[in-house]
Amino acid sequence: MDKFIINGRKVLKGELKVSGAKNASLALMPASILAAGKSILKNTPELNDVFTMIKLLKHMGAEIEFGDHIISINTGNIIDQTAPYEHVKKMRASVYVLGPLLGRFGKAKVSLPGGCAWGPRPINLHLDALKKMGVEINLVDGYIEANVNKLRGANIYFDISSVGATGNTLMASVLAKGTTIINNAAIEPEIANLAQYLQKMGAKIDGIGTKTLTIEGVDDLHPVEMDTIPDRIEAGTMLIAVALTNGLITLKDISPDLLSAVLVKLEAAGCKIQVTSNQIILDASNLEIIPTNVSTSIFPGFPTDMQAQWTAFMSLANGASYVKDTIYFDRFKHVPELVRLGANITINENVAIIKGSKELYGAKVMSTDLRASASLVLAGLAAKGTTEVLRVYHLDRGYQRIEQKLRLLGADIIREAGQEY
Ligand code: EPU
Numbered sequence: 001m002d003k004f005i006i007n008g009r010k011v012l013k014g015e016l017k018v019s020g021a022k023n024a025s026l027a028l029m030p031a032s033i034l035a036a037g038k039s040i041l042k043n044t045p046e047l048n049d050v051f052t053m054i055k056l057l058k059h060m061g062a063e064i065e066f067g068d069h070i071i072s073i074n075t076g077n078i079i080d081q082t083a084p085y086e087h088v089k090k091m092r093a094s095v096y097v098l099g100p101l102l103g104r105f106g107k108a109k110v111s112l113p114g115g116c117a118w119g120p121r122p123i124n125l126h127l128d129a130l131k132k133m134g135v136e137i138n139l140v141d142g143y144i145e146a147n148v149n150k151l152r153g154a155n156i157y158f159d160i161s162s163v164g165a166t167g168n169t170l171m172a173s174v175l176a177k178g179t180t181i182i183n184n185a186a187i188e189p190e191i192a193n194l195a196q197y198l199q200k201m202g203a204k205i206d207g208i209g210t211k212t213l214t215i216e217g218v219d220d221l222h223p224v225e226m227d228t229i230p231d232r233i234e235a236g237t238m239l240i241a242v243a244l245t246n247g248l249i250t251l252k253d254i255s256p257d258l259l260s261a262v263l264v265k266l267e268a269a270g271c272k273i274q275v276t277s278n279q280i281i282l283d284a285s286n287l288e289i290i291p292t293n294v295s296t297s298i299f300p301g302f303p304t305d306m307q308a309q310w311t312a313f314m315s316l317a318n319g320a321s322y323v324k325d326t327i328y329f330d331r332f333k334h335v336p337e338l339v340r341l342g343a344n345i346t347i348n349e350n351v352a353i354i355k356g357s358k359e360l361y362g363a364k365v366m367s368t369d370l371r372a373s374a375s376l377v378l379a380g381l382a383a384k385g386t387t388e389v390l391r392v393y394h395l396d397r398g399y400q401r402i403e404q405k406l407r408l409l410g411a412d413i414i415r416e417a418g419q420e421y
Contacts, residue, residue, distance in 0.1 A: 002396075004389040004403060006380035007412040008362060012247035014409045018235045018254055019045035019400040020069065020228035024190040026093040027167045028197050028228060029053045029073060033062075033100035034174060035201045037223035038074040044228055045069070048397045049091050056087040056094055075223075078105075085111040085142065091397070092116060095123055095164065098146060099171030102135055108146045112139065117369040119330035125165035129156045133169075133176055153178030153217055161186050161298045166213070167194055174203035176217040185213045188299040189229055189258055197226045232258040233305045234399060235280070237374050239263075240306075240313045241406060243271050243284040244382040249409065251280040261302040268292045269313070289313065291321035291356060298327070308334040308375035315343035316382055317356035324351045334372035337365040341379045341387065362387040367394040377402065381411055 020043035030053065032039040044050060046069065054064050054071075060081065063074040081101045088094040088111035101108035113123065127137055130146065132154040138145045153176050156169055166186040171194075173180035185191070187209055195208040201224050204216035235251055236259050242249040243266060256263055256275040263280065267273050269292040272283040291314060296304040304327035314321045315338055325331050329350040339345060340363045344355040362385030367373035373395040380387030389395075392415070395402060403413045 001390070002392050002415050002417050004377060004380070004392050005414050005416060006362070006377065006387045006389065008381055008383040008385065008387060010245060010381070010410050010412050012242045012245045012249065012381070012406065012409040012411055015250045015252060016238060016405060016409065017252045018230045018238065021045070021190055021193070021231040022047060022049055022398045023163070024193045024228050025050050026053055027096055027190060027194040028226060029057060029071070030096040030100050031171055031194060031197055032073040032223070033057070033075050033078060033097065034103050034171060034198070035221040035223040036076045036104070038072055038076070039223040040225040041071045041073070042225065042227045043069055044071045045231065045400045047400045048393070049093065052087060052091045053093070056083055056097065059084065059087065081105050081108045083108070083110040088113055092121060093164070095126065096167060096171070098126065098130070098144065099168035102130065102146055102148055102151060103172050103175040106148050106150065108144070110144045110146070112142055112144060118328060118333055123164065125158050125160065125162050126168045129158070129165060129169040130172060132156055133172060133180065151176035151217075153180040153215070155181045155183070157183040158185070163188050163191060166191050170195060170198065170205070170213060170215065173215040173217065174198050174205070174221065178217055180215040180217070182213040182215070183211070185211050186298065187211055189232065193229045197224070200224045200226060230254040230258065233303065235259055236262045236303070236306045237309050237378070237399070238405070239266060239280070239282050240309050241378055241381055241411075242282055242409070243269070243287060243289070244313060244316065244378055246284050246287055247409070248283045248285055249281070253278055254280060256280050261300055262306055265292055265294055265302060265310070269317070289317040289356065291317040291319040293321050293323070295324040296327050304328055304331060305371055307331060308371040309378055311335065311345065311352050311354060312338060312343075312375040312378040314354040315345065315357055315360060315379060317354070320353065320355045322351050322353050326350065333368040334375045337368070337372070337376055338379055340365050341383050343379065359384055361385055364388045364390060367391040370394050370398040374399065377413075381406070381413070
């Protein structure tokens with residue numbers, strides 16, 4: 001298990017192009033099942049969750065080549081419609097194969113994802129929607145066994161806006177007979193990216209980017225090429241890294257609309273921000289961090305996937321603030337580790353109350369999940385002395401070689417490989 005060794009307080013400066021969005025790729029890749037033949041996905045990030053999805057699709061019989069951020073997925077010869085436990089336990093997004101397998105083959109056997117590092121993450125909404133579309137679902141020996149003769153369109157309403165349930169239902173609906181309406185659909189940009197991909201394949205979808213998606217089922221879809229949108233969470237993480245070190249950065253080839261809530265909050269915290277249609281400049285040269293509360297919500301609100309990083313940021317603010325997570329009530333595993341670095345944070349239910357410290361101090365800390373690890377790296381970059389972040393395999397799931405990108409900006413961070421901690 002690798003670790004990062006960070007010597008903090010180096011000012012980060014420069015230009016960066018963020019990678020493709022993990023959570024878009026994890027939907028686009030399985031969507032390729034729907035069109036027999038060779039699909040091409042560009043700007044695919046090279047990170048471990050993508051490699052896990054590759055293994056899963058290969059297990060089913062897909063032929064895949066991946067290089068230079070372009071992935072080609074030939075789903076012409078899929079013979080196995082199973083997502084085994086060994087893949088799903090590594091990555092919950094494996095459940096995204098359910099909708100497309102049902103769409104194309106009328107059957108799927110997918111391991112139940114189980115819990116996650118920070119608490120329960122049910123998939124009831126995915127299953128209820130599929131049942132409404134005529135799918136018979138049985139839970140057998142830890143697996144979802146799903147079968148349907150022909151999916152039929154249905155009027156679906158989600159009580160909670162869910163990225164995954166919207167994605168899965170959308171992928172199932174494009175080859176269903178008749179019309180499907182998804183009410184209270186997720187409007188996260190990764191879902192729009194998926195819907196546009198399906199549309200390019202020949203799907204008939206109205207309302208992309210809105211809370212009501214209307215899908216007219218078609219008989220078949222054809223493989224196409226598609227661009228993956230940039231990763232708004234990687235972008236936000238990098239902006240906070242720069243803000244925490246009084247740096248200056250230009251993020252290239254990214255629409256500020258992908259992360260407006262984060263940009264507004266960064267401005268409120270005292271950062272100077274300039275944007276054009278495809279770049280973001282953040283200047284934190286003279287920043288004294290102004291305490292700024294955030295409450296996570298669905299897009300275009302402040303993303304839960306930036307909550308841990310914001311908590312690290314506010315640990316050095318000039319006063320007290322709070323961070324409330326309304327999406328995942330228990331997503332606070334980073335807090336005790338940030339406290340080891342000198343942060344003053346208490347948790348009350350789903351709210352972290354942060355009293356800004358004058359300084360953070362290097363220490364050994366442990367990654368527990370992806371975004372928690374990112375927050376520890378950020379704190380380490382700002383801390384005095386040396387921080388060791390252990391178990392960075394969590395980070396490698398969702399960031400493409402983050403240490404190299406940070407080094408390009410001037411950070412003193414190295415990876416020490418292959419030891420047990
Ligand atoms: N929910 C249910 N039932 C369901 C599905 C969701 O109750 O059947 C609840 C969840 O417990 C949560 C809320 O609905 O409270 C929203 O969850 P959602 O389904 O939107 O999350 P997800 O699809 O499982 C994706 C991202 C997550 C991100 C969330 C929220 C992917 C692969 N994952 O998860 O990303 O936190 O949306 O934006 O797209 C990450 O990248 O670190 C990450 C965890």
